[in-house]
Amino acid sequence: MPVSPADTCLRRVRPIHVVPDPKAPGGLRASAAAFEDDSDGSSMSVCLRSVTVAIGLTDASVVHGKESRWAVAAIPVQILINEEQVVEPNPIVDPPTPHPCDPAHALVHGEKRPKGRRDRISKASPLVHIVP
Amino acid sequence: MGEDQVTYAPALPSSAWTLTGNQFLSKWRFVPASPSVRRLFEPREAVGTAQPVLDAQPTDPWLGSAARRMEEIANLSQGWDDAAAPSIAPALLKAVTTFVSSDLIVNLPNRPAIVPTFSGGLLLEWHTEVVDLIIESAPDGEASFYFCDNETGDETEALLGDRSDVLTAAFVKLGLRS
DSSP states (O other), rough: OOTTOOOOEEEEGGGGEEEEEEEEEEEEEEEEGGGSOOTSSOOEEEHHHHHHHHTTTTTGGGGOOOOOTTTTEEEEEEHHHHHTOEEEEEEOOSSSOOOOOOOEEEEEEEEEOOHHHHHHHHTTOOOEOOOO | OOOEEEEOOOOOOOGOOSSHHHHHHHTEEEEEESSSHHHOOOOOHHHOOOOOGGGGOOOOOSHHHHHHHHHOOOOOOTTTSSSSSOOOHHHHHHHHHHTTTHHHHHTTOOOEEEOOOOOOOOOEEOOOOOEEEEEETTTSEEEEEEETTTTTOOOOETTTTTTTHHHHHHHHHHHHHO
């Protein structure tokens, strides 16, 4: 089933990838480096907000168990479409280490090497939760 | 840029540009009218002899935080992203350390965030009200940049030596605005 352009992808952002930006809410945003494909060659992992809500979770659930200063960036799917990305639902089943958001897991396929593309995605993706 | 006047050195191949304070700046021929901006770009002995922040007792608080950041990045081990991200090569760390401790960067009112990439490179990111500038140094030494002028909406992405006019404009805006 295709992902709605009105949906939102939630991306875990590690503390070292949170950077200051006076234009962003709270003065912080994710670095362009946070929106690369995984280093093992797989596409960028996200969680679909529509699914997390449907199973009774929140944006904060995405960083369940993570240490202080981990963050969640909310990426509008429409922005990803505009940047020639394709979002594919990819629920994780029977993982070795289960996570509450496994049913909401999705992959974002597409070319992400241009820094401008990653910066535009970052600009449009506010940090909606930071682990205290 | 107001009354600033800019002239440029002859074009150099991209391979001639690296992320070190002296080599990056030595190709510039920039004569701004504003004393505050001129100070940023005047060729000086210190530019070519900038010391890595890790070796110095920084008097500028930002240099201290940059040194701690570089140490944090240097301590990232293979798989630091819980996948296959390589550690950051010492040579790359040294080059970027020298660059961020150069007069060009230290004299700017806006200093960059230093960020590791999953591919083993480093990003320097400036985000202000009017400028988004990212300089990327890849593990193979290739350096490139992305500049978005938020006043005009213009965006440029190029190898470091290919669009010195745009990079000059970006640094002038970083020097003028907080």
